[in-house]
Amino acid sequence: MKILVPCKRVPNPELKLKVGGGTVDLSGTTWQVNPFDEYAVEAALRLTERSKGGERSGEVIVVSIGPKDTTTQLRQLLAMGADRAILVAGDDAALDADLVARTLKAVVETEKPDLVVMGKQAVDGDDNQVGQLLAGYLGWPQATFLSSIVLAADGKSATVEREVDNGVEARRVRLPAVATVDLRIIGKKSVRNEALAAPGAEWDDTQRLASLKGIMAAKKKELKEVSADALGVKGDALVKTLSHASPPARKAGIKVGSVEELVAKLHTEAKVI
């Protein structure tokens, strides 16, 4: 089982965003792997694990599109356990979901994975488009917003659960396919490869951290850098970002001293009850 995991680097979402003059100033930020993509790497690793003999079976390839610095995040993912990494040189500001998807299509055609697993959205752009676009461009089935994935023993299909507006939807998809993952994909029993792991196999209830051994091993793993030109990707972004602004601030609220006061305010001042 060969699994490709596209990963985006994003500014630390916990830091206060500097918005001004029509732009977002990211000069002082720290960069990290998009949390959903980190979960996708964890899910991909689990799909290669827990065989009877304990050895892994399969390959997990992480790919990112970004500036040279993105090698830092890719090394972290190699330290987590991914087998090799690809960095396609790109300028964050010149990319949109469509150009990212077309670049990934070129990578898929080169690497020929059995499965693409990625986060359902990046927490900076919040587009939630790339997985669906990629599946559309490839003509592959898509399985979005997954809270679980079980690969069939023959490696030809997967049974998935999707988080939808009114509950959970179960689907079966043929491979190769594009899967995008939601938060719950890192649950203890959310991911399993029937060819390897016995029913009931459990993982930790979170994504793994890189071990010291993993960090040492990552230094020797392949991290290939390629250009979009070399992949044959042509054309520009279809969506241009014109400007950014801060959302209107909420006016400062008040603290109330008691439940009675709260109810009085809601009734007579806010008039909502």
Added chain:
Amino acid sequence: MATLVLLETTSSNLRSASLAAVTAARELAKHHGGPLVGVTIGAGIGAAAADAARFVDQVLCYDNPALAPGLAETWAPVLAAAVKDSGATALVASATSTGKDVLPRAAALLRAGMASDIVAVLGPRSFRRPTYAGNALTEVEITTPVVLCTVRQTEFAPAAPAPQAGTVVSKPAPALDTLGSELVALHATKSARPDLAEAKVVVSGGRGMKEAANFKVLEELADLLGGALGASRAACDAGMVPNDLQVGQTGKVVAPELYFAVALSGAIQHLAGMKSSKVIVAINKDPDAPIFQVADYGLVATWEASIPELIGAIKRVKDV
């Protein structure tokens, strides 16, 4: 030229979630010129298409048993065919789980640019949308002749019916290939409460509720106010409530008249899903919880001490 809007249906009705898309599509249609055309997709949806036609000039109805499971693999080619056949220059859908799943795939088939989760239509191909968990509002411009967008439901009022109902045109579906995808089951969450995304009052609990049974008291408060129940990611992850109650950047986006955040710290990912609420009440025992920064009314108290008292006090005010 035409503006298309995906109108999601039940077997007999237009889904109210699509009414926000109709409102946005009406604005966009003014920029694009031409009629506003609804697209309904499914199996046995004749009555629903007639219901949907009340809101648009025309409905293109793709009614085929193979379209019942709502797969992006078949719906996206239908939407692409609808755009091409009608010569439309815009396609709009609400940012429901279906809209988010299907529209980008249609964008790929059309080689068209798409804006996700828009909060304003600024021109024929420019839109405003939240980014960075709602910490920025970003203006984007699509450079392709055809533009696609999904619509944040809380930012566009539900459309009223048009003065005159449109016609329904039955369309043969293009060749349908599921690519081997099949629906196995839908485990719908059953609730007598209003839909979270549309409720006038939302009562959300967080990690501090500690366990599922404690949500009973929040349910009582929600029911008293005719509201919906919500939760933070922590409460969902801990299994206290179903995942589809999660409010936040990656869960549901809500903007009710009144939002109660109870025993919930207010991580930015949660704030992204509720800070457009008209009135926010925060109840938390930690006076430094970030939720107080967005609350109109904050009460430093435990839920155990305050919520039963709150229910009693509201009953007295409402005289029930």
